[in-house]
Amino acid sequence: MESKKDIDPAGDERARHSEKAFDPVNQLAQTRDLPAEALRRLLGSDQWDAALTAAADRTRRAVYGDEVYLRGLIEFSNVCRNNCYYCGIRAGNQTVSRYRLTEQEILACCAEGYALGFRTFVLQSGEDPAFTDAKICRIVSAIRDRFADCAITLSLGEKSKESYRAYFRAGANRYLLRHETANEAHYRQLHPQTMRLFNRKRCLFDLKEIGYQVGSGFMVGSPYQTTDCLIDDLRFLQALRPEMIGIGPYLPHKATPFAAFPPGSLALTLRLISLLRLLFPYALIPATTALGTLHPQGRELGLKAGANVVMPNLSPVRVRRLYELYENKICTGEEAAQCRGCLARRVAAAGYRVVTAVGNAKKETNAP
Numbered sequence: 435m436e437s438k439k440d441i442d443p444a445g446d447e448r449a450r451h452s453e454k455a456f457d458p459v460n461q462l463a464q465t466r467d468l469p470a471e472a473l474r475r476l477l478g479s480d481q482w483d484a485a486l487t488a489a490a491d492r493t494r495r496a497v498y499g500d501e502v503y504l505r506g507l508i509e510f511s512n513v514c515r516n517n518c519y520y521c522g523i524r525a526g527n528q529t530v531s532r533y534r535l536t537e538q539e540i541l542a543c544c545a546e547g548y549a550l551g552f553r554t555f556v557l558q559s560g561e562d563p564a565f566t567d568a569k570i571c572r573i574v575s576a577i578r579d580r581f582a583d584c585a586i587t588l589s590l591g592e593k594s595k596e597s598y599r600a601y602f603r604a605g606a607n608r609y610l611l612r613h614e615t616a617n618e619a620h621y622r623q624l625h626p627q628t629m630r631l632f633n634r635k636r637c638l639f640d641l642k643e644i645g646y647q648v649g650s651g652f653m654v655g656s657p658y659q660t661t662d663c664l665i666d667d668l669r670f671l672q673a674l675r676p677e678m679i680g681i682g683p684y685l686p687h688k689a690t691p692f693a694a695f696p697p698g699s700l701a702l703t704l705r706l707i708s709l710l711r712l713l714f715p716y717a718l719i720p721a722t723t724a725l726g727t728l729h730p731q732g733r734e735l736g737l738k739a740g741a742n743v744v745m746p747n748l749s750p751v752r753v754r755r756l757y758e759l760y761e762n763k764i765c766t767g768e769e770a771a772q773c774r775g776c777l778a779r780r781v782a783a784a785g786y787r788v789v790t791a792v793g794n795a796k797k798e799t800n801a802p
């Protein structure tokens with residue numbers, strides 16, 4: 435059979451030429467954007483991965499040097515009123531034993547973290563009605579009083595603007611709320627009818643308006659996710675312009691409706707981290723626990739791909755296994771000090787340096 439080349443040598447030459455001219459990594463590095471079609475090609479192939487990683491690392495080093503910022507994660511309640519189909523602590527999972535830390539326990543985690551060099555605490559929980567606004571405000575004020583030089587990050591899910599404002603006044607500076615997916619149809623496939631993408635977006639814009647440094651993000655390889663969903667995620671982030679962007683692979687949990695879906699891919703997660711670094715040179719991007727769970731060197735690979743934050747667990751060891759969003763989560767048997775030391779060594783081995791600093795996102799105006 436004749437090949438296309440034999441029939442149309444000129445056409446083949448044209449194709450080769452356009453392939454040569456197509457240099458998405460340079461275009462991305464220079465313009466900090468790409469048209470949808472170019473994003474689609476970049477996301478769907480491994481052929482640009484080496485160039486993409488190298489460009490992302492150059493950008494990261496130009497803005498942040500070799501610095502890696504620590505966030506001490508305190509998972510203070512695994513009670514959740516929501517029922518997201520992917521999440522292991524969803525309300526419908528009756529096999530998980532539920533816990534709540536007391537205010538004293540939370541403060542003790544902060545004190546331990548402070549002694550270990552943490553200057554940012556991330557208070558994360560399910561959407562737990564027992565932690566009323568008054569209670570959250572009391573906890574935030576207590577941390578603010580005792581650790582005046584620290585950033586306080588909250589990650590408590592969807593709240594009213596008044597609630598967000600109250601936490602901010604109490605002393606919280608940052609808020610993490612992943613949008614999960616910016617595609618309406620996909621959002622419906624991941625969440626029950628009671629949850630609305632519109633409300634999630636409303637929360638994120640409210641948080642920005644109040645003055646929080648905002649973190650958003652999504653899972654990579656969540657069930658039913660397509661390349662077009664990912665492009666919608668990137669476009670949404672371009673509209674939101676968050677200070678932090680957290681992504682990690684979807685990982686299955688047996689007590690969820692999505693138990694049978696495979697985990698997200700390592701290569702695609704790393705490709706997206708690099709892409710995010712080039713789209714958002716000034717963003718704080720964590721090498722997530724989910725990435726470290728997917729692959730033993732996942733977090734190191736994440737740093738090399740452009741991430742510049744790690745979030746070791748400061749929760750008491752006895753509850754770590756219970757905050758099980760997905761199975762086989764790493765670091766559930768380690769003391770905070772062990773994780774701190776382990777991560778510092780891993781970060782150094784990857785060619786970067788953990789620093790004791792609040793680690794605000796750099797702004798274009800005061801960047802090196």
Ligand code: 5AD
Pocket residue numbers: 520521522611612614652653682683684685686687724759760
């Ligand atoms: N796999 C990976 N990430 C998950 N998350 C929740 N469930 C899973 C899962 N099964 C992520 C969500 C959430 C964050 C706290 O954890 O993106 O926003």
Ligand code: FES
Pocket residue numbers: 746764765768772773774776777
């Ligand atoms: Fe927790 Fe390595 S980071 S043990």
